[in-house]
Amino acid sequence: MARTYPHDRFDDLPHGKRVGAHRAPAKKGRGWVPFWWALGTTLLLIGIGIVVLVTLTNRLSFTIPGLPTDAATTTPTAEAVPTAAPTVDPTLSVTVLNGTPDTELAASVTEILTGAGWDVGSTQESDADGVESTFVYYSDAALEGAARGVAASLPASEVILSDDFAETGASITVVVGNDYLVAQG
Secondary structure (H helix, E strand, O other): OOOOOOOOHHHOOOOOOOOOOOOOOOOOOOOHHHHHHHHHHHHHHHHHHHHHHHHHHOOOOOOOOOOOOHHHHOOOOOOOOOOOOOOOOOOOEEEEEEOOOOOOHHHHHHHHHHHOOOEEEEEEEOOOOOOOOEEEEEOOHHHHHHHHHHHHHOOOEEEEEOOOOHHHOOOEEEEEOHHHHHHHO
16 A cells, blocks of 8 residues: 655755756756867868878869969969961962851952962861961971961951861861951952
């Protein structure tokens, strides 16, 4: 049988208070301690991660993307770039590609180059007929003078060192663009 005891002072404890013989009352602000430990640990791990990444990649940049840097705001000094003098070499083969809708323009350019002393090996239509500018392409730096000689024969043309048309077999390739129509007309 269960025994009942008389009512005493321990039966009416206020709720929410800590009870027990060996428990001290809770100190105020103790809830922040785990937060500060977690924050400190997080910052420590981030710092270690940054050090490891900088060590492995040998790169560290504190610039903000999109903002100009001091190097970007300085103006470069103009230096004279040596160019070869325009020459005419009738032993070189020139290919003329028409990049305009005018189908007769390639024949006109061929006549001009032949009249200037150039050997035009091939005249063809380009893959695209909307080429904006006229370019003279050469694939060997030793041919720069000859490429400039071809460009001197054609108004509004630019000279470019490139391997884009090396497979044609010609030393120099002219791609006639829409600006040639304006310069000629």
